[in-house]
Amino acid sequence: MKKQGRRSQGSRGRRAQELLSHPPQIPDFTVRHGTRLRFVANAAVGQVVTYQNLLDLFLVATTAVAGFDLFATVKIRAVEVWADAVVGNAATVSVSFDGGTAGSVGDQRWHTDTSMGIQPAHVKARPSAKALCSNYQLSSNAAAFYLACPTGAVVDVELSYVQILGSAVAAQNALVGATPGAFYTRGLDGLAVATTKLTPVGLSSI
Numbered sequence: 001m002k003k004q005g006r007r008s009q010g011s012r013g014r015r016a017q018e019l020l021s022h023p024p025q026i027p028d029f030t031v032r033h034g035t036r037l038r039f040v041a042n043a044a045v046g047q048v049v050t051y052q053n054l055l056d057l058f059l060v061a062t063t064a065v066a067g068f069d070l071f072a073t074v075k076i077r078a079v080e081v082w083a084d085a086v087v088g089n090a091a092t093v094s095v096s097f098d099g100g101t102a103g104s105v106g107d108q109r110w111h112t113d114t115s116m117g118i119q120p121a122h123v124k125a126r127p128s129a130k131a132l133c134s135n136y137q138l139s140s141n142a143a144a145f146y147l148a149c150p151t152g153a154v155v156d157v158e159l160s161y162v163q164i165l166g167s168a169v170a171a172q173n174a175l176v177g178a179t180p181g182a183f184y185t186r187g188l189d190g191l192a193v194a195t196t197k198l199t200p201v202g203l204s205s206i
Helices: 002-018 051-055
Strands: 032-041 045-050 059-061 067-069 073-083 092-096 110-114 121-125 143-149 154-162 198-200
Touching (some): 051 154, 110 121
Antiparallel strands (some): 032 154, 032 198, 045 143, 073 121
16 A cells, blocks of 8 residues: 555656646756866965966967966865975975955965975965855956965865856966967966966966
């Protein structure tokens, strides 16, 4: 009897679906992408990384020198840094979400570590969930985070991206010999691979 009751309830559910007056809603069709990107410092770094820099990491070329961001908004999940010291010296790495622009204010926390012996300096920093900088942000020159590390440091950024239909934000710096329609990446500082201090690893850069 119980099996018959379940079958009858299933039949009623199917009949109810067949009587719907319109197709079911589509909850979302935007393009979303979560990724972890790696960079190597080819010089000592002590600078701010902006949201424009983070959105310029993925570009589509429209001409040999012009490119547009593939995504419209970006969210920082984490920044992780490693650095080995030269024997007899120390290496220090630091990350701070110290932005002060309205709408993307950071938590002002300072994450830092210094190497000891053969143990590399290591920091994994996440913005506070209550800080505005932990939300999705549009392309701007507002500070996403401050990064300081020595030459040879490895920097990983964990990011979430969302595309907005009709969005067209130009890259802040010209491309160099790009193929129209091709996808490229830039250094973490927004510069071309020939001039960046933070070279992308395993990506088609320009």
